[in-house]
Amino acid sequence: MKTDAVQARSVPTLEMVAALAGVSRATVSRVVNDSPKVKPDVAKAVNEAITTLNYVPNRAARSLASRRTQSVALVVPESTSKVFADPFFASVVQGIAMYLADTDYTLNMIISSESKPEKTRRYLLGGNVDGALVVSHHSSDHSWSRLSESLPIVFAGRPLTGGDSYYVDVDNEAGAEGATERLIAGGRRNIATIAGPQDMPPGIDRLTGWRRALRRAGQGDSLVEIGDFTPASGGAAMRRLLERGVPIDGLFAANDQMAAGAYSVLNEHGLRIPHDVAVVGFDDDYFGATVAPALTTVHHPVVEMGSKMAELLVGLIAGKPTERVTRLPTSLVIRNSA
Amino acid sequence: MKTDAVQARSVPTLEMVAALAGVSRATVSRVVNDSPKVKPDVAKAVNEAITTLNYVPNRAARSLASRRTQSVALVVPESTSKVFADPFFASVVQGIAMYLADTDYTLNMIISSESKPEKTRRYLLGGNVDGALVVSHHSSDHSWSRLSESLPIVFAGRPLTGGDSYYVDVDNEAGAEGATERLIAGGRRNIATIAGPQDMPPGIDRLTGWRRALRRAGQGDSLVEIGDFTPASGGAAMRRLLERGVPIDGLFAANDQMAAGAYSVLNEHGLRIPHDVAVVGFDDDYFGATVAPALTTVHHPVVEMGSKMAELLVGLIAGKPTERVTRLPTSLVIRNSA
DNA sequence: TTGTACGCGTTATCAT
DNA sequence: ATGATAACGCGTACAA
Numbered sequence A, B: 001m002k003t004d005a006v007q008a009r010s011v012p013t014l015e016m017v018a019a020l021a022g023v024s025r026a027t028v029s030r031v032v033n034d035s036p037k038v039k040p041d042v043a044k045a046v047n048e049a050i051t052t053l054n055y056v057p058n059r060a061a062r063s064l065a066s067r068r069t070q071s072v073a074l075v076v077p078e079s080t081s082k083v084f085a086d087p088f089f090a091s092v093v094q095g096i097a098m099y100l101a102d103t104d105y106t107l108n109m110i111i112s113s114e115s116k117p118e119k120t121r122r123y124l125l126g127g128n129v130d131g132a133l134v135v136s137h138h139s140s141d142h143s144w145s146r147l148s149e150s151l152p153i154v155f156a157g158r159p160l161t162g163g164d165s166y167y168v169d170v171d172n173e174a175g176a177e178g179a180t181e182r183l184i185a186g187g188r189r190n191i192a193t194i195a196g197p198q199d200m201p202p203g204i205d206r207l208t209g210w211r212r213a214l215r216r217a218g219q220g221d222s223l224v225e226i227g228d229f230t231p232a233s234g235g236a237a238m239r240r241l242l243e244r245g246v247p248i249d250g251l252f253a254a255n256d257q258m259a260a261g262a263y264s265v266l267n268e269h270g271l272r273i274p275h276d277v278a279v280v281g282f283d284d285d286y287f288g289a290t291v292a293p294a295l296t297t298v299h300h301p302v303v304e305m306g307s308k309m310a311e312l313l314v315g316l317i318a319g320k321p322t323e324r325v326t327r328l329p330t331s332l333v334i335r336n337s338a
Numbered sequence C: 001t002t003g004t005a006c007g008c009g010t011t012a013t014c015a016t
Numbered sequence D: 001a002t003g004a005t006a007a008c009g010c011g012t013a014c015a016a
Helices: A014-021 A025-032 A040-053 A059-066 A078-082 A087-101 A117-125 A145-149 A172-185 A201-216 A231-243 A256-268 A286-290 A302-317 B014-021 B025-032 B040-053 B059-066 B078-082 B087-101 B117-125 B145-149 B172-185 B201-216 B231-243 B256-268 B286-290 B302-317
Strands: A071-077 A106-112 A131-134 A153-156 A166-170 A191-195 A224-226 A250-253 A278-283 A296-299 A325-328 A331-333 B071-077 B106-112 B131-134 B153-156 B166-170 B191-195 B224-226 B250-253 B278-283 B296-299 B325-328 B331-333
Touching (some): A014 A040, A071 A302, A087 B087, A087 B106, A106 A117, A106 B087, A131 A302, A145 A153, A166 A172, A166 A302, A172 A191, A172 A201, A172 A278, A191 A231, A250 A256, A256 A278, A256 A286, A302 A325, B014 B040, B025 B040, B071 B078, B071 B087, B071 B302, B087 B106, B117 B145, B153 B302, B166 B302, B172 B250, B172 B278, B172 B331, B191 B256, B224 B231, B231 B250, B231 B256, B256 B286, B278 B286
Parallel strands (some): A131 A153, A153 A166, A166 A325, A191 A224, B071 B131, B131 B153, B153 B166, B250 B278, B278 B296
Antiparallel strands (some): B296 B331
């Protein structure tokens, strides 16, 4: 026997609010979406009803009616997610999440398996999100860029190949240039670099920045060895540099991890930092902070990158005119190595 | 002038599929949700229509009609998210995401600001998700546990205070016990520990495990110093341990980071690892892998923790009977320090 | 300024 | 086994 006059619904509906406030559902809807045209006192009454009922708009219904989802996808290639505790990735996501927390967009994290990208593709195009943020491992995979035609997408890091996608990147060139200038200003005349992979934008751009500073200062730019951004590769590169038998009194490492690797080799060879060789890194991560002497390095604003991406995406969704390229400035963190 | 007979809709609807397949919407819906009662040939025809149209069900509509969202929330306290690149957090999330990728649940990441928890609360109770996963920094914040009555929730790590929430944890006690047994089996008779904070479950449990092993072996358990899980605190604790002036030939550090800190101090004092002092850590993270000699440590199955959490939550949502406590086994990673 | 009424794309309840 | 048809909760012309 059902004795209930009013069903004990778990969540109140707009209709119930309307009833309590003595207005129509349309008016409640207007108040919820703060439409300009609703009398202050009516709005007040509605809001009271809302709070007493603890009403929360149903996203699904709202989305269905308004034809937009108020949620964005965070696309993470599976290979990226496998990189346990990649500080870059974690921080970018943090920036994204924190920015979105102040909007009423929801963040849908989807890890896309490279083997069957169709699932992701369909999800994105299925009208389930209003836009997407793509963060791949080392900022170069724009394989989703074709979707940009159908859906606002913002990438982390500039693409390897031209393309015309929207992306946010740190100004790698300028950062590397500044790092190198620091070495030059310190009186160093034989400045080497341990560059990153030359098939990755950060690797390429940081090498370019180093070159630019050197050329402008009229110094040679032949002391280059390539690493793969790991400490071990940094050590190996440093070793090759020293084996050349030419003097080296300054080093710009394309990231802190390689700088840390170089430290060990420098120590092995009895070279003192910064006395014999001044060193500057890039990224300002854990590695640079824990080596001794503490590494002077280029700060990479990773969290800001994330929030900027989110900001741009929200703007794009709103139809706001937006520059395709956003380059965030770096800053030099002066510590003891240069 | 509108000349279009058929509106160029971006995404096809169930209705369009029905038309193309020559059946009713109801039937298409049945096929999509693979209901058992639909003739094979009809189903085939529908599926063909689906693929040619590239149809994707609209989540919002589906959710509205079915009264369930097919999405779960990942709740991250803001303070946790601030811990840049916390490997623990990143890996748990990876596990969660990877498990969910094989279901058709969507993961809604929401970072909840401690200052206004109401927003999160309302979101969770507003019927926007079918369940929630809570990952706080060091596995103890169950402040959301009260919501468990209204919504399935699974936590990472056991709560500090009793409570009756569902949670997944690594078996810290057993892990620590095994680590200590390794030291005992190695003939060590003066085994110290650098414990974690005693107001955090992992800190407490790992100390308990150490004690249990020692007592069972009839050895004393007074060589205890507390750290806060950072390398620096590990170094400081080690120093205090040595200052006691009593012999120490074995050390169990409650995590790898503190073990790394202890390494430095041990080196300073001219003590060789493992010759003079055998060391075992806990977590099996980056720190333990990079110190020299490589650290013998207890493997913490972090990714598995995440996937297990997701698995349990999906089960709970489906109404499956579930144990409140799930403890994942650890394993000892034998390297060179013990 | 406010209310009426229709539609958003699915699922679910009935018939058939 | 399949098809009408009524919800689902909300936004939004359009009317008043």
